[in-house]
Amino acid sequence: MDMMQSPEQDEIERTVAAFLTEKFPVRGHGHSFKRTEPEIADELWQECCNLGWLSLGLSEEAGGVGYGLAEEAILFRELGRGLAPGPFLSGVLAAHVAATAGDHELVAKIISGEVRVALATPLNTDEASASFSGDISLVHTERADYAVMITPNKSAIYAMENVAVEPVDSVDISLAVGRAKFDNVHALHLVDSGASSLYERALILAAAISVGMAIEVMRISVEYSKTREQFGKPIGSFQALKTYAAYMASRCELAESQLFFAALAVEARFESARSEALAARFNANEAARINGEHAIQIHGGYGYTTEYTPYRFVTRNHVIERIITLRSAVIDAI
Amino acid sequence: MDLEFTLEERSFREQVRTWLEENKPSEPRPKSDDLEQRNYDLAWQRTLYDNGWAGIAWPKAYGGRELGTIAQLIWFEEYAKAKAPYLGANFVGINHGGPTLIARATEEQKTFHLPKILKGEVVWCQGFSEPGSGSDLASLSTKAVVDGDQLVITGQKIWTSFAHIADYQELLVRTDPDAPKHKGISWVICDMHAPGITIRQIPTIIRGAEFCEVFYDEVRLPLSSVVGNLNDGWSVAMSTLSFERGTGFMAAIIELTTTIEELIDIARHKKSPDGKRTYFQDDEYRRKLLSLKAEIMALRSATYRAISRNMRQDAPGPEGSILKLVMSDLNQKLARLGVDILGIEALAFGGSHRDGGVSTAAWLGSFSGSIAGGTSEIQRNIVSERVLGMPRG
Known part of the structure; x- marks a missing residue:
């Protein structure tokens, strides 16, 4: 038993983090409240695909790098930490669905960046089905050729060519969000979620994004508290702020531990794997949400502006905690 | 990263589970009588020792198994599942005093005390807090004056669980009143049967009387009772506390x-x-x-x-x-x-x-x-x- 990252896993973390810091600096949006640029620039998306980010956890037979769920979780934690835009989560999940369905051609197109996939979450708690009708919320709609839907029992890929997407004025303006009404849309692939632990993978990778955000929003808040002075000393010296900070750190430690415990439990096919994955998602959501709230409070008036960055973690988490499965459904299934 | 236990660890778990199932006491721990509790706790500790389950991570030289933290984890997991008895009066000896001695005591101190703890021959208690020194532990004022080869202790400790049935105490005293507060403290093994010690039990909201305050009126202990160096007690105490929190x-x-x-x-x-x-x-x-x-x-x-x-x-x-x-x-x-x-x-x-x-x-x-x-x-x-x-x- 070893719950610490190996040197090789540290290397994945370092490489991804360095790339994100250089290419996706986290900034406030200032006066722009609408997205004016693509969610992710084409060249940048291509570069990420070329780095193998969409195929990290796919087996080598399926054309992937051959790492496990823990390494994928490390990648997504870093993507969360860096608030990366782009259809990473949907791309990785769709590649796993396609691989499970044995469609190696589609796997290759997804992981090479040739096609893009949006993330579909049904508005009701419907299961994905061979012919889906109902309202759908979509994230990463830009240039999406397909949509992937992961639900507890079934997972599906739908072609988007005949689907009209109505853009939504997203709370997180860096993401392309939309709504669509599916009317008997036929699944290109429909597989059992249990077959390749697809639902657990979706829960864990979403949790990884939240864990990364919880860690980073804590870090910027702690740094701010060391430099911001009131009453002649750094506000970080006051016990009221230390209480916030200590609990932020506790939430990160617990959520991150549960994230990796769950990832390993899924890979080892523990009987409790689903419960562990749900618990990972629950703890990660709480950590990102509450740490974000504290971050705004610690930054005071600055935290209420779009010139500083705490709101970016809060609004991104607002999206992340709603995709795939809602909070109440997660709790009920633990 | 991996969650797998080795073959050896899995077989250890199996042994622990079987043994606890077959050997955990059938009688519940006595509820009120202090001496009965002491006897029950020590008898259970002795049974653990006799069967090779005492001091899983303690050095072999003092009667332990010297097995590592994962074995310790497995032991605790199985112990909780089996609903085996609460450590009770053995808590301080096993979880604080013993580990501190392992980390900081002399060979002579270790050889004398550690086997007694593992064999369930003695009860230890903790003498850290004082009425005026709680969270600000380093402000403690119970004083110990060196007199030849003895320490003479005067003062008061509080929140000491099991003092009334204890044989030894891990005791923090001020040996240099002029040094900065963290630099004048010593960590001492106190013989709870020494003359000059008075104990008052304090009733608690869980209706127990294991909580005590301890008064020291010129209690004389050999200077050899100091663990670590004189006035270096703060760092000795911290090795206990970080263990406790770890x-x-x-x-x-x-x-x-x-x-x-x-x-x-x-x-x-x-x-x-x-x-x-x-x-x-x-x-x-x-x-x-x-x-x-x-x-x-x-x-x-x-x-x-x-x-x-x-x-x-x-x-x-x-x-x-x-x-x-x-x-x-x-x-x-x-x-x-x-x-x-x-x-x-x-x-x-x-x-x-x-x-x-x-x-x-x-x-x-x-x-x-x-x-x-x-x-x-x-x-x-x-x-x-x-x-x-x-x-x-």
Whole structure:
């Protein structure tokens, strides 16, 4: 038993983090409240695909790098930490669905960046089905050729060519969000979620994004508290702020531990794997949400502006905690 | 990263499980009589020793198994599952005094004391807090004056569990009143039968009388009772406390995972007050129970991670304070939810909270968690200052 990252896993973390810091600096949006640029620039998306980010956890037979769920979780934690835009989560999940369905051609197109996939979450708690009708919320709609839907029992890929997407004025303006009404849309692939632990993978990778955000929003808040002075000393010296900070750190430690415990439990096919994955998602959501709230409070008036960055973690988490499965459904299934 | 236990570790788990199932005491721990408790606790410790289960991680030279932290984890997991007895009067010897001696005592001190602890021959207690020195432990004023080859101790300690039935005490005293407060303290092994010691038991909200205050009136101890160097007691004490906050709470954390399952089981069977459904069928209670279960699972995972971290460094780091902080919060939440679900039945005080489980006594007992072993306020200071590097106030 070893719950610490190996040197090789540290290397994945370092490489991804360095790339994100250089290419996706986290900034406030200032006066722009609408997205004016693509969610992710084409060249940048291509570069990420070329780095193998969409195929990290796919087996080598399926054309992937051959790492496990823990390494994928490390990648997504870093993507969360860096608030990366782009259809990473949907791309990785769709590649796993396609691989499970044995469609190696589609796997290759997804992981090479040739096609893009949006993330579909049904508005009701419907299961994905061979012919889906109902309202759908979509994230990463830009240039999406397909949509992937992961639900507890079934997972599906739908072609988007005949689907009209109505853009939504997203709370997180860096993401392309939309709504669509599916009317008997036929699944290109429909597989059992249990077959390749697809639902657990979706829960864990979403949790990884939240864990990364919880860690980073804590870090910027702690740094701010060391430099911001009131009453002649750094506000970080006051016990009221230390209480916030200590609990932020506790939430990160617990959520991150549960994230990796769950990832390993899924890979080892523990009987409790689903419960562990749900618990990972629950703890990660709480950590990102509450740490974000504290971050705004610690930054005071600055935290209420779009010139500083705490709101970016809060609004991104607002999206992340709603995709795939809602909070109440997660709790009920633990 | 991996979650797998080795073949050797799995077979160790199997041995522990079988042995505990066959050998755990059939009689419950006595509830009130102090001497009966002492006898029961020591007899159980002796049984553990005779069968090779005492001091799993202690050096072989002093009677331990010298097995590593993972074996310790497995032992605690199986111990909690088997509902084997609470350590009781052995707690300080096994969890504080012993480990400190292993880390800092002389060969002579170790050879004399450690086997006695493992064999269940002696009870240890802790003499750290004073009426005027709680969270500010280093301000302690019980003084010890060197007189030839003796120390002469005068002062008062408080919140000392089991002092009235103890043989030895890990005692912090001020040996240099002129030095800065952290530099004038010594860590001493105090013989609790020495003349000049008076003990008063303090009744607590869980109706126990194991809590005591201890008065020292010119108590004479040999100078050789000092562990570590004279005036270096603060660093000796810190080696105990960081142990306590590192893996010392492993057993209690694992107990939480069994108690939440016990409570969920009660909620599945007990009708909620409207009589129409069980507590578990009630959305409000189900979500409270399951979100608490998820938090407890995460605390277990963090414990696994702390063990993995400790295997890469010599001493537990300040991160252990996170476990202690969260454990006492979750324990209080769990105990509170337990009495909510017990409903009107919770008017009865119930058994001793040390029996674990769900009871009004367990709820009252849970208040101690955020006070004992360094208050939650102190833990939060440690986390924010030593883990996150925030400035001292």
